[in-house]
Amino acid sequence: EAGVAQSPRYKIIEKRQSVAFWCNPISGHATLYWYQQILGQGPKLLIQFQNNGVVDDSQLPKDRFSAERLKGVDSTLKIQPAKLEDSAVYLCASSLGVYDRGAGETQYFGPGTRLLVL
Amino acid sequence: QKEVEQNSGPLSVPEGAIASLNCTYSDRGSQSFFWYRQYSGKSPELIMFIYSNGDKEDGRFTAQLNKASQYVSLLIRDSQPSDSATYLCAVNLLNDYKLSFGAGTTVTVRA
Numbered sequence: 001e002a003g004v005a006q007s008p009r010y011k012i013i014e015k016r017q018s019v020a021f022w023c024n025p026i027s028g029h030a031t032l033y034w035y036q037q038i039l040g041q042g043p044k045l046l047i048q049f050q051n052n053g054v055v056d057d058s059q060l061p062k063d064r065f066s067a068e069r070l071k072g073v074d075s076t077l078k079i080q081p082a083k084l085e086d087s088a089v090y091l092c093a094s095s096l097g098v099y100d101r102g103a104g105e106t107q108y109f110g111p112g113t114r115l116l117v118l
Numbered sequence: 119q120k121e122v123e124q125n126s127g128p129l130s131v132p133e134g135a136i137a138s139l140n141c142t143y144s145d146r147g148s149q150s151f152f153w154y155r156q157y158s159g160k161s162p163e164l165i166m167f168i169y170s171n172g173d174k175e176d177g178r179f180t181a182q183l184n185k186a187s188q189y190v191s192l193l194i195r196d197s198q199p200s201d202s203a204t205y206l207c208a209v210n211l212l213n214d215y216k217l218s219f220g221a222g223t224t225v226t227v228r229a
Binding site: 031033041042043044045048055056091094096097101105108109110111112 | 216221
C-alpha cells in the first residue's frame with residue numbers, strides 16, 4: 001500500500017513570496033490533515049478535512065494560509081505572503097476517518113516539506 | 119496549561135536498558151493515546167496506540183495508560199541504538215480524529 005505522498009520535499013523562498021505544497025493521501029482515507037512542525041516542537045494542526053469538507057481550521061492563519069481538497073483526494077496548502085516565522089516542516093497526514101477506537105483514528109504521515117523563508 | 123506535556127529530555131540510556139517516557143494530558147475526555155517515533159529529519163511514524171487503562175505490549179514496546187491520573191507512558195525494553203529518536207505522545211481530545219501532540223522526548227541510546 002502506498003503511503004502519503006508530498007511534494008516538494010524542500011523549498012527555499014524569500015519573505016513575501018508565495019508557496020504551495022501538495023499532498024496525496026493513502027487511498028481510501030477520508031480524513032486529511034496539514035500540520036506545521038517547527039524545530040524542537042510537536043506537530044501543530046493547521047487544518048483537517050473530512051472528504052472535501054473542512055472539519056477544523058481554527059489554527060490556520062487565514063490571512064496568509066489557505067488550503068483546499070478538491071474531489072476529496074489530493075490537497076494543496078498555500079502560503080501567501082510568506083513570513084520568516086513560517087520556516088518549518090509542513091506535514092500532511094491521513095486517516096481512515098471512521099470511528100474505530102485507535103485504529104480508525106491512526107494518522108499516517110507523509111515525508112513532509114521543509115520550508116525555509118529568507 | 120498545555121494540553122499534552124512530555125519531559126523534553128534528552129533521555130540518555132545505555133544499550134540494553136529500559137527507556138521510560140512519560141506523558142500527561144489535561145482533558146479528561148481524551149479517548150485514545152498514541153506514541154509516534156520521529157527520527158531526525160524524518161516524519162513521525164506510529165509505534166502503538168492505547169485506549170484502555172492498563173498495559174499494552176508490542177514487541178519491545180509497552181504503553182501504559184492511567185486515565186485517573188491522566189498519564190500515559192512508553193517503555194522501551196532492551197534499548198538499541200536504532201531507538202535513538204524523538205518520541206511524540208499524541209492524544210485524541212474531541213473524538214473527532216483530531217490529535218494534539220506533545221513536544222516530544224528525545225532519546226539517545228549509548229552503545
